[in-house]
Amino acid sequence: MNSPFPAVLHQHTARLLEQLLRFEHPADATVQQYFRKHSALGSRDRARVGDAVFGCLRHLRRLRHAAGEGAGAEALVAAWAAGAWQTQDATALTPAEQADLPDWLWARWPWPAETAMAVAEAFKQPAPLDLRVNILKAKREAVQAALAAAGIETVAGRWAPQALRVIGKPALQRHALMVDGSIEVQDEGSQLLGHLLGARRGEQIVDFCAGAGGKSLQIGALMRNSGRVHAFDVSAGRLSELAQRAKRAGLANVQPMAIRDELDARLSRLAGKVDRVLVDAPCSGLGTLRRNPDLKWRQGPEQLADKAALQASILMAAARLVKPGGVLVYATCSPMAEENEAVVEAFVAEHPAFAVEPALPALAKQGIDLPQSDSPYLRLDPFHHDTDGFFAARLVRCA
Numbered sequence: 001m002n003s004p005f006p007a008v009l010h011q012h013t014a015r016l017l018e019q020l021l022r023f024e025h026p027a028d029a030t031v032q033q034y035f036r037k038h039s040a041l042g043s044r045d046r047a048r049v050g051d052a053v054f055g056c057l058r059h060l061r062r063l064r065h066a067a068g069e070g071a072g073a074e075a076l077v078a079a080w081a082a083g084a085w086q087t088q089d090a091t092a093l094t095p096a097e098q099a100d101l102p103d104w105l106w107a108r109w110p111w112p113a114e115t116a117m118a119v120a121e122a123f124k125q126p127a128p129l130d131l132r133v134n135i136l137k138a139k140r141e142a143v144q145a146a147l148a149a150a151g152i153e154t155v156a157g158r159w160a161p162q163a164l165r166v167i168g169k170p171a172l173q174r175h176a177l178m179v180d181g182s183i184e185v186q187d188e189g190s191q192l193l194g195h196l197l198g199a200r201r202g203e204q205i206v207d208f209c210a211g212a213g214g215k216s217l218q219i220g221a222l223m224r225n226s227g228r229v230h231a232f233d234v235s236a237g238r239l240s241e242l243a244q245r246a247k248r249a250g251l252a253n254v255q256p257m258a259i260r261d262e263l264d265a266r267l268s269r270l271a272g273k274v275d276r277v278l279v280d281a282p283c284s285g286l287g288t289l290r291r292n293p294d295l296k297w298r299q300g301p302e303q304l305a306d307k308a309a310l311q312a313s314i315l316m317a318a319a320r321l322v323k324p325g326g327v328l329v330y331a332t333c334s335p336m337a338e339e340n341e342a343v344v345e346a347f348v349a350e351h352p353a354f355a356v357e358p359a360l361p362a363l364a365k366q367g368i369d370l371p372q373s374d375s376p377y378l379r380l381d382p383f384h385h386d387t388d389g390f391f392a393a394r395l396v397r398c399a
């Protein structure tokens, strides 16, 4: 049960939820726009309204069951404030309702029956805040001590050697360690993808879908500021702050470049020359439901199929850059087989020069010991690993 929710916050939450339930834009953008428009709301009230609307999106099917199908935003918020999703009789719900997933997604939910519901439950929890310590600037223990001195408690990550998990929700954006590039916000699972690439000093690396460059920065630091990380993306906007962030992180080896698409002619100069290529592919993002619960309601099987076609095309183009003996990592923040195993298996069937190398032993060589699995792939989820949901395949070009 939540603490009493003042009427004025209830009204704001209902109005905002009404907008969110149109699913026209990503939820976080709609929330930010709403708060800009209602600037009189103080930071604590914003946090409460934000928690409430995200809570409604996380538990939408259970709330609809409690408030009645067709219930409007007002009634859904009332059901949320009463904690209805926690107290209702689960046996009256279908498994998809219990899991708070649309039927199509529950039908494809890629975990065995014994753990499927527990994994769905873990995806409904808010995500923690993880940091990556920049090894060029500081050691993890020293950062932890400096944060503790400022009243910010952290624990060392369970898996990734540079990860710190922040306890609670302190304001960190303007902290000196953030400003001087000693720490970056990066989910621990995302850090493991960077490690799976296994970049070494002096190598040529391509981060094909670099986005804002979180992994480019990590890889550049793991290479101790040597070699080169070519950071490509079709979105110049997303890449726009990477040069500045790299400078702040003490990195001179990260080179951002906006490309037209995966077939951009300028890529041909790197064909067959790159030691390691990371494809952090555009995907459904269903592995990030803890942060973006709207994604489960905003997409259907058609979107997954569209994504899979783009992913296959990007993987094929990126593979052309890998030199013989080089490594290609294909990753998504989605657990769905259509975007993961199916893409990789179709690629390998058409490209016999590439072989899947088991991911867990590759990480174990770096001292990162994840729970055993029969899969040759890295599959992470919030229930088993306490990270966002990720998939990654490590491919080696044999010839």
Ligand SMILES: C[S@@+](CC[C@H](N)C(=O)[O-])C[C@H]1O[C@@H](n2cnc3c(N)ncnc32)[C@H](O)[C@@H]1O
Residues within 6 Å of the ligand: 208, 209, 210, 211, 212, 213, 214, 215, 216, 232, 233, 234, 235, 238, 261, 262, 280, 281, 282, 283, 314, 333
């Ligand atoms: C999952 S995000 C990458 C996140 C990023 N690697 C990070 O760690 O922050 C996928 C990225 O792929 C980019 N993208 C989409 N289509 C692309 C294409 N055809 N070629 C290269 N990048 C593409 C998107 O703009 C988006 O930034």
